[in-house]
Each structure stands twice: as C-alpha cells, then as structure tokens.
Amino acid sequence: MPRDGGTTREHLLDIAERLVERNGFAATSVDMILSEARSSKGAFFHHFSSKRALAHALVERYVATDLGTLAAGLEAASAETDPAARLLSFLDYFVGRAEALTSESACLYIAVLVEQDLLDEQNAAHVERAIVGWRVAVADLLRGAFAARPTAMVRPVPEDLADQLFVVIEGGFLMCRATGSPEPMRTQLLVYRQLVAALL
Structure with a gap:
C-alpha cells in the first residue's frame, strides 16, 4: 500500500467509485471500501470527514x-x-x-x-x-x-x-x-x- 497521502486518497476514491458504480452509494459502506482497499478507518477519515x-x-x-x-x-x-x-x-x-x-x-x-x-x-x-x-x-x-x-x-x-x-x-x-x-x-x-x- 503506498505511503503517500495523495496516492492513498486516490486509491480510496478508485475503490469507492468502482463499488458505487457496481452496488450504488447507499449499498456501499465505508467498511466495504476499506476492506477492498486494504486500508484503515484512520486513513479514510484522514482524507474524508464523512x-x-x-x-x-x-x-x-x-x-x-x-x-x-x-x-x-x-x-x-x-x-x-x-x-x-x-x-x-x-x-x-x-x-x-x-x-x-x-x-x-x-x-x-x-x-x-x-x-x-x-x-x-x-x-x-x-x-x-x-x-x-x-x-x-x-x-x-x-x-x-x-x-x-x-x-x-x-x-x-x-x-x-x-x-x-x-x-x-x-x-x-x-x-x-x-x-x-x-x-x-x-x-x-x-x-x-x-x-x-x-x-x-
């Protein structure tokens, strides 16, 4: 997993976009994004407040x-x-x-x-x-x-x-x-x- 903050943010967005397009936004949880991205809640909330x-x-x-x-x-x-x-x-x-x-x-x-x-x-x-x-x-x-x-x-x-x-x-x-x-x-x-x- 890249350590660069900007790259981490883009990686989370890439995963989220794919999941939202496939499942819809309401059905895509933060936990699903984190699991797919192999990232942590701390990393997520560092880049996105919600x-x-x-x-x-x-x-x-x-x-x-x-x-x-x-x-x-x-x-x-x-x-x-x-x-x-x-x-x-x-x-x-x-x-x-x-x-x-x-x-x-x-x-x-x-x-x-x-x-x-x-x-x-x-x-x-x-x-x-x-x-x-x-x-x-x-x-x-x-x-x-x-x-x-x-x-x-x-x-x-x-x-x-x-x-x-x-x-x-x-x-x-x-x-x-x-x-x-x-x-x-x-x-x-x-x-x-x-x-x-x-x-x-």
Whole structure:
C-alpha cells in the first residue's frame, strides 16, 4: 500500500467509485471500501470527514475527468482548419474511443442522479458543470461548422444538438451495462456522427 497521502486518497476514491458504480452509494459502506482497499478507518477519515464528503470528492473527480476527456477530444480535432472537418474529427475521436470509454467507467452520473443519498446540492452543481461544459464546447463546434456550410435546411439549435451528444454518451453507458458489451456506445456515437454529417 503506498505511503503517500495523495496516492492513498486516490486509491480510496478508485475503490469507492468502482463499488458505487457496481452496488450504488447507499449499498456501499465505508467498511466495504476499506476492506477492498486494504486500508484503515484512520486513513479514510484522514482524507474524508464523512461518507458524504467522500461522495462529493467522487463526483468532483469524475466531473474533472469527464471534462478532461472533452478537452482531449477538442485537442485531437484542433489541427483541422475547416470548422466542419473539425467537428467531424471531434466526433470521430469519440467513436474511436468508444470501447475505452466503457472500459474506464460505468458512469458515476447515473448513480448520482438516481440515488437520493448522492444527489445533494453540491453534487448536482458538479454534474451541471459537466453538462454545461459539454454544451458550450460542442455547441461552439456546431455553430462554426453550420456557419461554414450554409444551407436552407432547418437545423437544430446548436446547444440542443450538443446536449444530445451528452445524452447519447450517457445512454450508451446504460445500454453497455445492460448488454454487457461496449458495442452500443460505438454504434450510438456513430449514428450521432452520421446525423451531424447529414446536417452539414
């Protein structure tokens, strides 16, 4: 077990996130986390004042990782000078990473939003920050692409279409969990990409 305090905290969060995604927050006790992490209550309460504080740390970290994934997609597409090509390259990044996305997480947002024990004002604000972050960034890409490809076609409001991508990814997690396969994530992202391409 690492002696570094920051590493110990991250290890506890890793274990807690896995157990919460599998069992739910209410059904995941501190003792279960400690048993899996091979750690002590002293170590736990050194880093988290309560189970509620652990929940806040879990959600805050998950949101930061999620927004980091968004930033990586934006960076991957940044070399494209044409706004429409940049948008499609951004979506291709996620289609290509669909299996990795589902292997890295089962989506903590689902656990947060369905469990009253997790959904307090602080956690709701963290989740909203993620939703707004995706909405603003993806809508900017869509707006630029639409401006570069004028048409008489009636297009969705960029913010609404950006929210749809967030919905596709979160729904993809649900489908992957239900089927035990990463394929629904890739398929749904590909369908979204095809629909966006048709709008261009």
